[in-house]
Amino acid sequence: MSHASDDPQPLTASPGAPLRGALKPPGDKSISHRAMILGLLAVGETRVEGLLEGDDVLRTAAAAEALGAGVERLGEGRWLVRGVGIGGMSDPAATLDFGNAGTGSRLMMGVVGGQPVTATFDGDASLRSRPMRRILDPLVKMGTEVVSEAAGGRVPLTLRGPREAIPITYETPAASAQIKSAVLLAGLNAPGTTTVIEAAATRDHTERMLRLFGAEVAVTPHGPGGQGRAVALTGQPTLRGTDVIVPADPSSAAFPLVAALVVPGSEVTLRGVMMNPLRIGLITTLLEMGAEIERTNEREEGGETVADLRVRASRLKGVDVPPERAPSMIDEYPVLAVAASFAEGTTRMAGLHELRVKESDRLEAVAAGLEANGVRFEVQGDDLVVHGDGAAPQGGGTVATHLDHRIAMAFLVMGLATREPVTVDDGAMIATSFPSFLPTMRELGGRIEA
Numbered sequence: 001m002s003h004a005s006d007d008p009q010p011l012t013a014s015p016g017a018p019l020r021g022a023l024k025p026p027g028d029k030s031i032s033h034r035a036m037i038l039g040l041l042a043v044g045e046t047r048v049e050g051l052l053e054g055d056d057v058l059r060t061a062a063a064a065e066a067l068g069a070g071v072e073r074l075g076e077g078r079w080l081v082r083g084v085g086i087g088g089m090s091d092p093a094a095t096l097d098f099g100n101a102g103t104g105s106r107l108m109m110g111v112v113g114g115q116p117v118t119a120t121f122d123g124d125a126s127l128r129s130r131p132m133r134r135i136l137d138p139l140v141k142m143g144t145e146v147v148s149e150a151a152g153g154r155v156p157l158t159l160r161g162p163r164e165a166i167p168i169t170y171e172t173p174a175a176s177a178q179i180k181s182a183v184l185l186a187g188l189n190a191p192g193t194t195t196v197i198e199a200a201a202t203r204d205h206t207e208r209m210l211r212l213f214g215a216e217v218a219v220t221p222h223g224p225g226g227q228g229r230a231v232a233l234t235g236q237p238t239l240r241g242t243d244v245i246v247p248a249d250p251s252s253a254a255f256p257l258v259a260a261l262v263v264p265g266s267e268v269t270l271r272g273v274m275m276n277p278l279r280i281g282l283i284t285t286l287l288e289m290g291a292e293i294e295r296t297n298e299r300e301e302g303g304e305t306v307a308d309l310r311v312r313a314s315r316l317k318g319v320d321v322p323p324e325r326a327p328s329m330i331d332e333y334p335v336l337a338v339a340a341s342f343a344e345g346t347t348r349m350a351g352l353h354e355l356r357v358k359e360s361d362r363l364e365a366v367a368a369g370l371e372a373n374g375v376r377f378e379v380q381g382d383d384l385v386v387h388g389d390g391a392a393p394q395g396g397g398t399v400a401t402h403l404d405h406r407i408a409m410a411f412l413v414m415g416l417a418t419r420e421p422v423t424v425d426d427g428a429m430i431a432t433s434f435p436s437f438l439p440t441m442r443e444l445g446g447r448i449e450a
């Protein structure tokens with residue numbers, strides 16, 4: 001895991017004055033990828049508002065264009081996609097380079113894998129290290145040919161899709177919205193019903209957006225306690241281009257939110273944050289820890305509930321975070337570990353195995369960052385246990401980010417409130433999901449310098 005970007009940008013966060021102000025976090029990354037992808041697969045025009053213009057999503061937009069869509073930027077966050085319809089894609093002239101993006105690459109593998117096109121997928125050193133077998137296995141059952149792949153089922157890899165996909169029923173081996181989505185997207189070109197069964201419900205943006213574009217998707221509770229889902233898609237619908245409004249990303253909101261909790265005297269309002277129940281495990285957890293987070297002005301935006309969150313600096317206490325909460329906060333554990341290091345008592349985060357296959361091995365990367373900054377913790381199997389004593393950790397460390405935006409942002413948040421500044425070795429990847437992170441944090445009063 002010695003990956004670094006071509007042009008590493010070290011950043012240092014220093015403790016300082018309280019954070020104050022209001023902001024709207026950037027558009028949701030998951031929904032932004034899906035808007036581009038369904039825009040490609042629809043007939044007619046899709047207009048997107050509030051698109052996250054982060055590197056990950058821009059790569060998905062470029063891939064949609066390479067597969068035949070017309071993609072045009074109309075203004076800030078406003079995009080127009082002219083779709084080709086299911087079955088209407090053409091072979092891209094060059095390799096589809098997804099950069100750092102697991103979601104973009106894996107969902108597009110589902111698209112290509114279900115249609116009569118051939119495409120090569122690649123990405124940066126981080127993406128090249130991530131497992132793709134979890135996507136290829138169901139796609140092969142649906143008729144996709146894996147023409148070539150790097151060792152261990154990784155990118156670069158080339159897929160050739162069938163004339164028509166085979167409809168399957170697939171039980172996902174991991175709680176992963178990316179696996180679920182890839183199978184459903186391939187199922188769009190299957191003559192019959194494609195069903196995905198997941199043991200624990202994961203984010204449901206693909207299902208919601210498929211319906212918005214005109215597909216028939218039936219979702220029923222599954223398994224003991226009804227915690228899982230069976231998602232059944234009726235194949236070969238005509239998807240019609242439509243308007244998509246992208247709400248603010250709760251996973252990006254998490255960084256200024258935790259910063260406001262741990263920097264003494266802070267008060268910050270986050271506007272229009274998506275409150276999809278399958279995405280807000282972090283807020284549930286922070287409330288249990290004693291965080292003052294007031295949820296106001298709830299309203300509907302683009303088919304999702306959004307709210308304003310008023311956050312005040314709070315005395316946090318340690319809690320147990322149950323493993324079944326992981327899917328609803330999977331990307332938020334690095335910043336939760338930071339919050340836990342300021343809390344009084346022990347926070348146990350259980351069942352974090354999926355963190356090992358993100359942009360970095362996040363369990364290892366978080367542990368190393370805590371270690372470097374004087375936080376007491378243990379990694380017990382796939383659990384992370386953080387011991388806080390209700391005071392600011394020492395800080396003063398340099399954190400290796402391993403091409404991982406969330407590791408970079410989490411430890412910069414930490415450094416706004418530790419006793420000594422915290423340095424991250426490379427902040428370049430922050431642009432993948434939260435390009436305005438630095439100006440946003442600085443506007444609130446945070447001291448983060450190159």
Ligand SMILES: O=C(O)C1=C[C@@H](OP(=O)(O)O)[C@@H](O)[C@H](O)C1
Pocket residue numbers: 029030031103175176177178179181203330331354
């Ligand atoms: O479907 C999505 O948009 C995402 C699903 C999650 O990944 P997994 O499906 O691997 O859990 C998450 O970590 C990622 O940031 C976005």
Ligand SMILES: C=C(OP(=O)(O)O)C(=O)O
Pocket residue numbers: 100101102103104331358359406433
């Ligand atoms: C895991 C993440 O993204 P992806 O899988 O799309 O690279 C993330 O954004 O934290």
